[in-house]
Amino acid sequence: MSQRVYNFGAGPAMLPTEVLEEVQQEMLDYQGHGASIIEISHRAPPFLEILEETEELFRRLSGLGSSHALFFMHGGAQMQFSAVPLNLIARKERQTAVYLITGKWGVLAEKEARKFGSTEIAVDGKSFDYRKIPAWQGTLNPETSYVHLTSNNTLYGTQWQKYPETGEIPLVSDSTSDILSRKVDYSRFGLVYAGLQKNLGPSGLALVLIRKDLLGLALPQTPKLLDYQLADEQRSLANTTSVFSIYVTLKMLRWMEKQGGVAVMEQRNQEKSQLLYEVLDGSEFYHAVANPGDRSICNVTFHLPDDKKENNFLEQSLKEGLYALKGHRDVGGIRASIYNSMPLEGVQALADFMRDFEGREG
Amino acid sequence: MSQRVYNFGAGPAMLPTEVLEEVQQEMLDYQGHGASIIEISHRAPPFLEILEETEELFRRLSGLGSSHALFFMHGGAQMQFSAVPLNLIARKERQTAVYLITGKWGVLAEKEARKFGSTEIAVDGKSFDYRKIPAWQGTLNPETSYVHLTSNNTLYGTQWQKYPETGEIPLVSDSTSDILSRKVDYSRFGLVYAGLQKNLGPSGLALVLIRKDLLGLALPQTPKLLDYQLADEQRSLANTTSVFSIYVTLKMLRWMEKQGGVAVMEQRNQEKSQLLYEVLDGSEFYHAVANPGDRSICNVTFHLPDDKKENNFLEQSLKEGLYALKGHRDVGGIRASIYNSMPLEGVQALADFMRDFEGREG
Numbered sequence: 245m246s247q248r249v250y251n252f253g254a255g256p257a258m259l260p261t262e263v264l265e266e267v268q269q270e271m272l273d274y275q276g277h278g279a280s281i282i283e284i285s286h287r288a289p290p291f292l293e294i295l296e297e298t299e300e301l302f303r304r305l306s307g308l309g310s311s312h313a314l315f316f317m318h319g320g321a322q323m324q325f326s327a328v329p330l331n332l333i334a335r336k337e338r339q340t341a342v343y344l345i346t347g348k349w350g351v352l353a354e355k356e357a358r359k360f361g362s363t364e365i366a367v368d369g370k371s372f373d374y375r376k377i378p379a380w381q382g383t384l385n386p387e388t389s390y391v392h393l394t395s396n397n398t399l400y401g402t403q404w405q406k407y408p409e410t411g412e413i414p415l416v417s418d419s420t421s422d423i424l425s426r427k428v429d430y431s432r433f434g435l436v437y438a439g440l441q442k443n444l445g446p447s448g449l450a451l452v453l454i455r456k457d458l459l460g461l462a463l464p465q466t467p468k469l470l471d472y473q474l475a476d477e478q479r480s481l482a483n484t485t486s487v488f489s490i491y492v493t494l495k496m497l498r499w500m501e502k503q504g505g506v507a508v509m510e511q512r513n514q515e516k517s518q519l520l521y522e523v524l525d526g527s528e529f530y531h532a533v534a535n536p537g538d539r540s541i542c543n544v545t546f547h548l549p550d551d552k553k554e555n556n557f558l559e560q561s562l563k564e565g566l567y568a569l570k571g572h573r574d575v576g577g578i579r580a581s582i583y584n585s586m587p588l589e590g591v592q593a594l595a596d597f598m599r600d601f602e603g604r605e606g
Numbered sequence: 607m608s609q610r611v612y613n614f615g616a617g618p619a620m621l622p623t624e625v626l627e628e629v630q631q632e633m634l635d636y637q638g639h640g641a642s643i644i645e646i647s648h649r650a651p652p653f654l655e656i657l658e659e660t661e662e663l664f665r666r667l668s669g670l671g672s673s674h675a676l677f678f679m680h681g682g683a684q685m686q687f688s689a690v691p692l693n694l695i696a697r698k699e700r701q702t703a704v705y706l707i708t709g710k711w712g713v714l715a716e717k718e719a720r721k722f723g724s725t726e727i728a729v730d731g732k733s734f735d736y737r738k739i740p741a742w743q744g745t746l747n748p749e750t751s752y753v754h755l756t757s758n759n760t761l762y763g764t765q766w767q768k769y770p771e772t773g774e775i776p777l778v779s780d781s782t783s784d785i786l787s788r789k790v791d792y793s794r795f796g797l798v799y800a801g802l803q804k805n806l807g808p809s810g811l812a813l814v815l816i817r818k819d820l821l822g823l824a825l826p827q828t829p830k831l832l833d834y835q836l837a838d839e840q841r842s843l844a845n846t847t848s849v850f851s852i853y854v855t856l857k858m859l860r861w862m863e864k865q866g867g868v869a870v871m872e873q874r875n876q877e878k879s880q881l882l883y884e885v886l887d888g889s890e891f892y893h894a895v896a897n898p899g900d901r902s903i904c905n906v907t908f909h910l911p912d913d914k915k916e917n918n919f920l921e922q923s924l925k926e927g928l929y930a931l932k933g934h935r936d937v938g939g940i941r942a943s944i945y946n947s948m949p950l951e952g953v954q955a956l957a958d959f960m961r962d963f964e965g966r967e968g
Contacts, residue, residue: 286618467688
């Protein structure tokens, strides 16, 4: 077996080696049942126990209280781009939602919502190429069904530092790329959703947290498996869920708890991102994408002076075991995704490489 | 490690040990990339190669030609209960589909379709408790958008032996529980869909085969990720797919090819089911659920004289390493799901156990 690389991919993202080793060990026989967990019914006790512990552990790690339901749905964040308006746009007769757009995923979420109701764009970072998160100073029509934002913008490496106040109007967050990466009071949100494949586990599902009084508002044309009320009633099992995704997510949550929980994750993510921002700030060679006040602790993005140097950077970093650093095609440049599973050593290795590379080619 | 059981679960179902061993071996390092396949981007070459080979291999095994598109969608068969009407009900202005109902999944599919258009029930096995597949003698209104059936009914162990002729009207099949278990000319269907977790792989996705001229008919309110045209254009990657599900499915398809392909699968499934039907037919103790003319080669269902004997049967069979034989809660009794991965030896062990048990308790 070759050595494992430091994987800076934006998602599906790296997982702790310990987690993968456990998965490996159990692959043919889950806890003496004589079958792999992926061969066991989603309604059989071995999996029901996994599902229950996953919920409990997420609540413990996040501090989410009983005000909110928690369940998994098929399809990642983009399925939620449809599910959110289908379930919440009818909360007010005006059937209008406000979108705060700070990047590509916000653009797509707003576009999808227009299929099911009306939208208003109250913040649009487009004129800044999404390098900063514009301040929001407007007022909200009280007949707004919900306000939607993207908490962390993977492409540009920006992150909301302070969430807006929306009063009685439910705030909805696509938290795919920063869930459990820092301490957040999720109870203040009407709805939080997150595809699993960045901070939580393998791809395939989204985690949904919703304030219980917002259940039961779905439009009549909501596809059954996108109905939040049914998902809550059936506790993620309105049909056969992705057993493997939840199984690995549980191991990931256990790993986080063992490391010390979300406070420790946040501290490490601060430290990791700081290592890279220090290199960027001390350099005339690298150009950071994100506005300093909006910097993400999950994705660090930058450019080199030209394409040729960027390609050299990617080629040479790969040889050093630093994997998947290429920026998103919409932004170009370099992106280092440093989610919870990325160890400090990996980021240190990247920071060292950046300094060396600048010394050679800068 | 304990010995692996013979797993008769209806799905998520057993997988060949060879397949799981390969998954196990590669879990920390997929082919020298230094990362698990579940950590690698769905848009990176290692996964794109998997996706491409999966499609090619499915086409080769099934004989499906270029008339049909093939892609994966999130959510298993029940998500397709919504996707089918969303994508096809508008094929005719009348927006009406015909459902041939031969079991619980057909009931749920028809109910879901009513959200998006009108339905007509042309066959309904309910009066037979779904123990038989009623003959269909009606005629079809030419303005019917599509005709929907369930090819194999897992709960009762019935299976369509000869598909109905629907002329110009697209025939749609939920083939979740018998896809690639026998030779079927899928090209004659307008649309075939199948959750992966019975004959193909782990849970989480559905495979969709659709005649290309049926693409592009989706209702405007179709959620983005349920739009067949987009799924085809984006080749299953309109968003992050369940990488692991497709990865294991490819290994499963390779395994099928190595075994000799679908013809061999069908022959084995015939042989396996015959072993069990012989026991049932030779016994006054066991009572088969399915009408002999409609018997499934994928699920064999039967009752014992009373609940106590059924419970004894389940307890004792489990001790013999025969796992998950309990019938679906709607039907009760015993169900042996004997999909492609179930070896002949497992079925032989069950047949032997049945004879012994009858000898002891009959």
